[in-house]
Amino acid sequence: MTRALLQLADVGVRRDGRALLDAVNLEIAAGEFVAVVGPNGAGKSTLLRAITGEWASDGQVSFGGRPRSAWDREALARRLAVMTQQPQLNFAFSVREVVELGRLPHRGAGAQADRRVVDAVLAALDLEGFADRSYLRLSGGERQRVQFARVAAQIWEPQDPALLLLDEPTSALDLAQQQSVLGLVQRMRARGTAVVAVLHDLNLAARHADRVAMLQGGRLACVDTPQQALQPAVLREVFGVEAETLTCPRHGRPIVVVQGLAVGQAHG
Amino acid sequence: MLLAGATLLCVATAIVAIGTGAVRIPPAQVLAVLFGWQDDSLTDAMRTVVWNVRAPRVLQGLLAGALLATAGVLLQALFRNPLADPALIGVSAGAALGAVTVIVLGATWLAGLSKLLGVWTLPAAAFFGALATAALVFALARRDGLLDPTTMLLCGIAINALTGAGIGLLTYLATDEQLRNLTFWSLGSLGAATWGSLAGVSPAALLVLLVVPFLVRPLNALLLGESEAMHLGVAVERLKRVSVVLAAAGAGAVVAVCGVIGFIGLVAPHMARLMAGPDHRTLLPLAALLGATLLTAGDLVARTAVRPAELPIGILTALLGAPFFLWLLRRRSGGWA
Numbered sequence: 001m002t003r004a005l006l007q008l009a010d011v012g013v014r015r016d017g018r019a020l021l022d023a024v025n026l027e028i029a030a031g032e033f034v035a036v037v038g039p040n041g042a043g044k045s046t047l048l049r050a051i052t053g054e055w056a057s058d059g060q061v062s063f064g065g066r067p068r069s070a071w072d073r074e075a076l077a078r079r080l081a082v083m084t085q086q087p088q089l090n091f092a093f094s095v096r097e098v099v100e101l102g103r104l105p106h107r108g109a110g111a112q113a114d115r116r117v118v119d120a121v122l123a124a125l126d127l128e129g130f131a132d133r134s135y136l137r138l139s140g141g142e143r144q145r146v147q148f149a150r151v152a153a154q155i156w157e158p159q160d161p162a163l164l165l166l167d168e169p170t171s172a173l174d175l176a177q178q179q180s181v182l183g184l185v186q187r188m189r190a191r192g193t194a195v196v197a198v199l200h201d202l203n204l205a206a207r208h209a210d211r212v213a214m215l216q217g218g219r220l221a222c223v224d225t226p227q228q229a230l231q232p233a234v235l236r237e238v239f240g241v242e243a244e245t246l247t248c249p250r251h252g253r254p255i256v257v258v259q260g261l262a263v264g265q266a267h268g
Numbered sequence: 269m270l271l272a273g274a275t276l277l278c279v280a281t282a283i284v285a286i287g288t289g290a291v292r293i294p295p296a297q298v299l300a301v302l303f304g305w306q307d308d309s310l311t312d313a314m315r316t317v318v319w320n321v322r323a324p325r326v327l328q329g330l331l332a333g334a335l336l337a338t339a340g341v342l343l344q345a346l347f348r349n350p351l352a353d354p355a356l357i358g359v360s361a362g363a364a365l366g367a368v369t370v371i372v373l374g375a376t377w378l379a380g381l382s383k384l385l386g387v388w389t390l391p392a393a394a395f396f397g398a399l400a401t402a403a404l405v406f407a408l409a410r411r412d413g414l415l416d417p418t419t420m421l422l423c424g425i426a427i428n429a430l431t432g433a434g435i436g437l438l439t440y441l442a443t444d445e446q447l448r449n450l451t452f453w454s455l456g457s458l459g460a461a462t463w464g465s466l467a468g469v470s471p472a473a474l475l476v477l478l479v480v481p482f483l484v485r486p487l488n489a490l491l492l493g494e495s496e497a498m499h500l501g502v503a504v505e506r507l508k509r510v511s512v513v514l515a516a517a518g519a520g521a522v523v524a525v526c527g528v529i530g531f532i533g534l535v536a537p538h539m540a541r542l543m544a545g546p547d548h549r550t551l552l553p554l555a556a557l558l559g560a561t562l563l564t565a566g567d568l569v570a571r572t573a574v575r576p577a578e579l580p581i582g583i584l585t586a587l588l589g590a591p592f593f594l595w596l597l598r599r600r601s602g603g604w605a
Contacts, residue, residue, distance in 0.1 A: 077501030
């Protein structure tokens, strides 16, 4: 087996005496797309925070064969980009300026390289017409795409395989916008970038992910291909719903159709 | 372009301010005195007025305005909220409490401290008062890594009330002479400016001037949010600490020599943002220049409007700044500009 880009060994997070994440073991290879799914409060965002080091964790997180804590901040930021849920930006930066902030760790690259990357990302997301618009005048979906563009600009042309962490990157997007964002994610994967994305929509996960990591109560219930992970029995156990899993005739990936609450489940 | 224009405006204001007063001196002669040029029409009285009276006062106004505006920009980035002003959130009041404590108790309870620090006692006390309040407001207004603007402003109200009570208490203990000093501190004035008091502000000004250029890009990232800045490779905790210390040093130094002057730290950055946007690379120098210009122009009005008496500049800035603040609040629904 090739050495993983990201390695989690027995990673746990405790806050206020409560275990939010418990003994998670996970290895992710360069270019791989892992979707993190699970009910609310299962620890999906916590898993991302443990990977980035934003929250202290037990166990070992390694990136590129080195413990994450041994990385220099800027060197790490050139290979590890994170899109958080709903960043709060209260100042009237233009769209271009927000995307340019993604180039912050590339101080030596020069203004020309920065401009080229920013232009390329804006074009890839059809945001060119917005470039000079104030961020504060954008709708929720537009803001989310701009934040994604910023994160993409951060690791656009990585020298070594990069890692993209996305926390519900499509929650405010319409169907076409979802396709444009996830299409760009696929292009970035072609350059060796691995993706760990928290997704609420199981069918988006099934369509795009190589593997699905399913969290339940802070533990990894399973990590497997979408076909294996999204089976009715697993969905009943983890989400408490009765579901049917069909197979898409075009790409052979599973399609989850939820029928109702599982018997004996009273979901609040 | 914008910066060049603002610099020009700032210099012109300063020259007019130096030339205006009981003795009117044309700009050419002001420059002649300042730069030691030959000019036969200059009298000794002119030289004295320009050099000993007005130049230190105007320079102190420029420095204080620039420092207040810079402190405002730093606090606004730190709180990620354009309403953070050193006076509004209690930082200036904390500095004033520090200063007043030293004035009243400096000769008795704190005699050892005064001896140790000499002429720097007052600026140092003001700095620590400012630092303590800034750190307190920041700690109180933060929950789960998010700063709540409402809590921040409410903290400011509480701290302003608390320091008001502290200053009130100290006024009971104060002698008549100290009392006059205290009024000056709570209303703010540039009237006491000398070359000596100017020396009191300059270390803070120098510190801010030297360090701030290194902060502009990380501060831009901080506006996105603390975790977003961290993910961009910014040493967030260090950046926040440095920003608080610089803002406290700036606001504290101003309070130490001019008393509490409100709203410059709110109005100048806001005007700068309207002109040039929130990018700190232009925002910081532009806000500093505008703050310097505003305070100098304000002081010019304060000392000429009701001649021969003088208005405390703090009253004037509050008179103009408070309605501006209310207007900002009113407009808030459309997002922060």
